[in-house]
Amino acid sequence: MLYSSIGYYALVLGLGISLILVYFSIKNFQNSSTLNTKILSFTFLQFFLVVISFVCLIISFVLSDFSNETVFNNSHTTKPLFYKIAGTWGNHEGSLLLWLLVLTLFILIFFLKTKNQPLKYKLLTLIFQQIIIIGFFLFLIQTSNPFNFIFPTPEEGMGLNPILQDPALAIHPPILYLGYVGSSIIFSSALAATYLNLVSKVWASHIKKWIIASWVFLTLGILLGSIWAYYELGWGGFWFWDPVENVSLMPWLALTTLLHCIIVLEKKQVLTSWVIILSISTFTLSMCGTFLVRSGILNSVHTFANDPERGLFILVFLFSLIFISLFIFFFFHKSSPNNSNSFFWLSKEISIIINNWFMMYFLSVVLIGTIYPIFLEVLSSQKISVGPPFYHKLIIPFLIPFLMAMAIGPKLKWIKSNIVDKSYLALFFAISIVLSFLIVKKFSTNLLINTILVSSALYLFFMTLRDFFIRKYSNISQNIAHFGFSLLILSILLNNLFSSEIITNLKVGETFTSSKTKIVFKSINQKQEKNYKSIIANFSIENINEKIEDLSPELRIYNQPNIVTSEADIKTTLLLDKFIVINIVQNQDYFNVRYQVKPFMLWIWISVILISFGGLLSFFKREHEK
Amino acid sequence: MKNKLLPIFIASIFIIVFILFYKGLQNTNIYTPETKTSNKIPSFKGDLFYSDETINSLNFFNSDKFYLLNVWSSWCVPCRKEHTFLMNFKESKKIEVVGINYKDKKINAANFLIELGNPYKKIIFDQDGIIAIEWGAYGVPETFLIKDRVIIKRYIGPLDEKTAKEIKSIIK
Amino acid sequence: MKIFKLFFVIYLISSFNHLEASDDDVKSKITKNLRCLVCQGQSVYDSDSQFANSMKVLIDKKLEEGFTEIQIYDYFRERYGEWILYDPKLNKNTYVMWLLPILIFLIGGAIIIRNLILKKN
Numbered sequence: 001m002l003y004s005s006i007g008y009y010a011l012v013l014g015l016g017i018s019l020i021l022v023y024f025s026i027k028n029f030q031n032s033s034t035l036n037t038k039i040l041s042f043t044f045l046q047f048f049l050v051v052i053s054f055v056c057l058i059i060s061f062v063l064s065d066f067s068n069e070t071v072f073n074n075s076h077t078t079k080p081l082f083y084k085i086a087g088t089w090g091n092h093e094g095s096l097l098l099w100l101l102v103l104t105l106f107i108l109i110f111f112l113k114t115k116n117q118p119l120k121y122k123l124l125t126l127i128f129q130q131i132i133i134i135g136f137f138l139f140l141i142q143t144s145n146p147f148n149f150i151f152p153t154p155e156e157g158m159g160l161n162p163i164l165q166d167p168a169l170a171i172h173p174p175i176l177y178l179g180y181v182g183s184s185i186i187f188s189s190a191l192a193a194t195y196l197n198l199v200s201k202v203w204a205s206h207i208k209k210w211i212i213a214s215w216v217f218l219t220l221g222i223l224l225g226s227i228w229a230y231y232e233l234g235w236g237g238f239w240f241w242d243p244v245e246n247v248s249l250m251p252w253l254a255l256t257t258l259l260h261c262i263i264v265l266e267k268k269q270v271l272t273s274w275v276i277i278l279s280i281s282t283f284t285l286s287m288c289g290t291f292l293v294r295s296g297i298l299n300s301v302h303t304f305a306n307d308p309e310r311g312l313f314i315l316v317f318l319f320s321l322i323f324i325s326l327f328i329f330f331f332f333h334k335s336s337p338n339n340s341n342s343f344f345w346l347s348k349e350i351s352i353i354i355n356n357w358f359m360m361y362f363l364s365v366v367l368i369g370t371i372y373p374i375f376l377e378v379l380s381s382q383k384i385s386v387g388p389p390f391y392h393k394l395i396i397p398f399l400i401p402f403l404m405a406m407a408i409g410p411k412l413k414w415i416k417s418n419i420v421d422k423s424y425l426a427l428f429f430a431i432s433i434v435l436s437f438l439i440v441k442k443f444s445t446n447l448l449i450n451t452i453l454v455s456s457a458l459y460l461f462f463m464t465l466r467d468f469f470i471r472k473y474s475n476i477s478q479n480i481a482h483f484g485f486s487l488l489i490l491s492i493l494l495n496n497l498f499s500s501e502i503i504t505n506l507k508v509g510e511t512f513t514s515s516k517t518k519i520v521f522k523s524i525n526q527k528q529e530k531n532y533k534s535i536i537a538n539f540s541i542e543n544i545n546e547k548i549e550d551l552s553p554e555l556r557i558y559n560q561p562n563i564v565t566s567e568a569d570i571k572t573t574l575l576l577d578k579f580i581v582i583n584i585v586q587n588q589d590y591f592n593v594r595y596q597v598k599p600f601m602l603w604i605w606i607s608v609i610l611i612s613f614g615g616l617l618s619f620f621k622r623e624h625e626k
Numbered sequence: 627m628k629n630k631l632l633p634i635f636i637a638s639i640f641i642i643v644f645i646l647f648y649k650g651l652q653n654t655n656i657y658t659p660e661t662k663t664s665n666k667i668p669s670f671k672g673d674l675f676y677s678d679e680t681i682n683s684l685n686f687f688n689s690d691k692f693y694l695l696n697v698w699s700s701w702c703v704p705c706r707k708e709h710t711f712l713m714n715f716k717e718s719k720k721i722e723v724v725g726i727n728y729k730d731k732k733i734n735a736a737n738f739l740i741e742l743g744n745p746y747k748k749i750i751f752d753q754d755g756i757i758a759i760e761w762g763a764y765g766v767p768e769t770f771l772i773k774d775r776v777i778i779k780r781y782i783g784p785l786d787e788k789t790a791k792e793i794k795s796i797i798k
Numbered sequence: 799m800k801i802f803k804l805f806f807v808i809y810l811i812s813s814f815n816h817l818e819a820s821d822d823d824v825k826s827k828i829t830k831n832l833r834c835l836v837c838q839g840q841s842v843y844d845s846d847s848q849f850a851n852s853m854k855v856l857i858d859k860k861l862e863e864g865f866t867e868i869q870i871y872d873y874f875r876e877r878y879g880e881w882i883l884y885d886p887k888l889n890k891n892t893y894v895m896w897l898l899p900i901l902i903f904l905i906g907g908a909i910i911i912r913n914l915i916l917k918k919n
Contacts, residue, residue: 762878
């Protein structure tokens with residue numbers, strides 16, 4: 001109870017400090033040329049207060065303090081300690097507190113680390129960031145207080161959904177938010193730079209690190225979510241084009257585009273308007289995503305609390321931010337004078353522009369697919385569902401030229417300049433086509449488009465691989481990231497082409513036989529664990545080449561809340577995953593058994609790690625090494 | 627002139643999108659299947675519960691009385707609560723209560739009826755849940771009010787005081 | 799040039815309809831395309847709920863009876879409305895949804911080309 005009070009008042013104080021900070025910053029902006037040190041202290045104090053608040057919430061969870069409504073709704077005494085802690089940010093109120101934590105942390109780091117920028121710019125960035133922070137404080141205190149009292153104190157809590165009790169899911173929000181929320185700095189800083197007409201090469205070099213950091217975290221955060229979905233949700237899939245997933249993908253697409261643009265802006269004073277728009281859009285998309293998943297407007301597997309009052313608040317907040325940013329852009333942005341010698345055909349800038357072009361297309365597909373059903377329902381009361389077929393049909397054809405552009409793009413400068421040995425370009429192309437033709441022909445009936453797809457991915461694969469080995473340019477981070485991307489597309493394609501599945505109903509002792517596989521349902525063990533009853537089914541699977549593998553999927557029957565979850569047993573090797581899951585069939589004494597063979601799953605995860613690693617390398621690259 | 631056009635265009639999109647989202651918030655997210663193309667009962671073939679003989683939809687709804695078709699199972703908890711309302715309709719001359727036993731084990735279903743009473747003149751045994759899908763149902767319990775082979779009203783979820791009153795007033 | 803781009807894109811999209819199914823996987827394709835109505839955002843293929851399992855049995859039956867994929871979609875659409883299908887049909891309600899991204903792509907291309915030509919001159 002004590003901790004709830006401390007936590008609550010820390011938040012109220014934090015809000016007060018926002019107002020103080022805005023006041024002092026405006027004063028400092030108008031009158032001095034040196035930083036008022038009080039500002040730095042208050043920024044730190046604000047962050048510190050949010051930390052206190054956050055820690056108080058964690059303590060309340062750990063102590064199972066059910067007089068706190070959030071703890072009551074989301075925890076239970078029998079939950080393991082690790083998940084009691086992780087439960088802090090696994091709910092609506094706690095996750096908003098996490099938003100505030102990252103918002104205040106990032107502005108603090110921004111202040112500490114920004115050395116050579118004009119004072120006015122730093123102050124203005126702070127002011128814009130505080131506007132966002134104030135909005136979130138108000139949202140939290142008004143509609144989503146993590147420290148609400150309930151009286152009398154309940155004996156026991158409502159428990160946390162057991163499928164959320166997983167290590168990957170525990171760290172998924174913090175990492176994701178570092179990226180997602182971290183783009184707030186880019187937003188604030190871009191607005192400040194626009195107002196002061198400072199959008200330039202210098203600003204670009206400075207903001208680039210923030211963009212990369214935000215991007216790396218966002219990439220890893222999305223990866224963790226997919227890994228969780230694959231291992232925990234029991235369907236063997238890792239991406240469902242679910243609205244919540246799309247909502248994390250959209251800022252990622254915008255951020256990746258921005259990352260490519262900032263590389264150009266760093267060298268040349270071009271594309272300034274576009275960079276500003278992208279910076280604004282990334283955070284706007286994050287906020288928009290928050291709106292979509294927390295307001296109850298969308299139907300999804302993992303939406304948070306559905307509360308239209310909250311939805312209205314976020315909607316107004318979001319549109320206020322958009323309004324402010326559009327206002328500043330239109331009134332204060334001066335386009336750079338037309339450089340007469342800017343773009344040549346076949347230059348690096350062209351390839352980045354083409355990248356932007358396609359990325360914006362992909363972004364629009366995801367955005368429209370996610371939002372259109374909402375608008376349609378409002379306008380015509382007709383409910384439609386937009387799922388994987390929509391996204392696949394619109395994205396995959398465009399992926400082909402995109403991959404080709406990625407392969408050739410970085411080389412355009414060289415292509416134009418020397419007529420040096422470019423035969424490898426055509427050679428790799430030919431090899432890619434032949435190889436993919438052979439692969440696809442063996443395993444699938446849809447020859448044409450699969451071949452083209454796989455060959456374009458292979459082409460990028462070979463090109464980046466070759467560059468890595470030749471060390472032709474020092475741009476190793478780009479090389480690794482693009483290689484990772486080609487590997488990702490390849491793994492996903494091959495996984496799709498070669499996966500196989502058997503679904504059958506079996507009783508204990510029964511066997512399923514097909515031409516390639518024999519599944520024997522050997523036995524069942526039952527065990528009582530701390531907060532669930534466990535039923536483990538033992539299978540032995542025999543392949544066509546006589547190899548026998550033992551797999552044991554599990555069913556968990558929880559009592560608080562009353563849920564049955566299915567834990568898949570997955571055997572991962574370098575080449576493929578063997579995936580088995582069982583489900584209870586209501587009222588029957590047999591189980592529904594699903595066995596899948598999924599090639600290259602591990603490579604999907606590795607490739608995304610490679611992509612982030614490329615970004616990480618770029619982050620740590622020193623200025624003078626470029 | 628062109629410079630003024632763009633901000634105005636964007637501002638109007640801005641306002642439209644805001645309004646659309648605002649309206650969107652008011653919509654509920656619960657799926658209500660008002661979208662069936664016709665209200666006629668589906669044609670189907672099913673097995674009767676006790677006698678195992680096959681019956682088709684025409685013969686099942688062969689009189690011009692009102693019918694109350696209830697989709698139920700022994701393992702469905704809300705079905706227990708609504709059962710008393712169904713029993714109340716049992717003696718009525720104006721309406722005939724019939725049932726679809728959904729994805730159940732015969733012995734459990736029979737025991738359920740022994741325990742709580744059997745309001746159903748006829749019951750179809752829908753072991754796979756296929757017939758329920760023919761009706762556009764997707765869970766238990768659901769109830770349909772039918773006359774002259776047309777669905778007049780559909781209730782998703784258990785019957786209660788309010789819906790039972792509504793049915794009574796319709797069949798008067 | 800733009801017309802050629804357009805044709806190419808249209809051709810790819812139409813040929814893409816054959817991408818996902820090989821003949822013995824029609825059932826998977828159908829179940830992946832149908833929404834499980836009692837779940838929060840899962841397809842019938844992914845879900846193990848009662849409803850989803852009934853749907854799978856019914857789809858098997860209909861396939862045996864000789865229904866084509868389109869006929870099965872129509873069958874369910876009649877009973878549950880457009881909401882149950884994940885692949886939005888191209889009708890007057892969804893034209894905008896399908897074509898807007900393509901339109902954006904073309905506009906993007908136009909802007910780029912215009913800027914490049916302007917700069918060159």
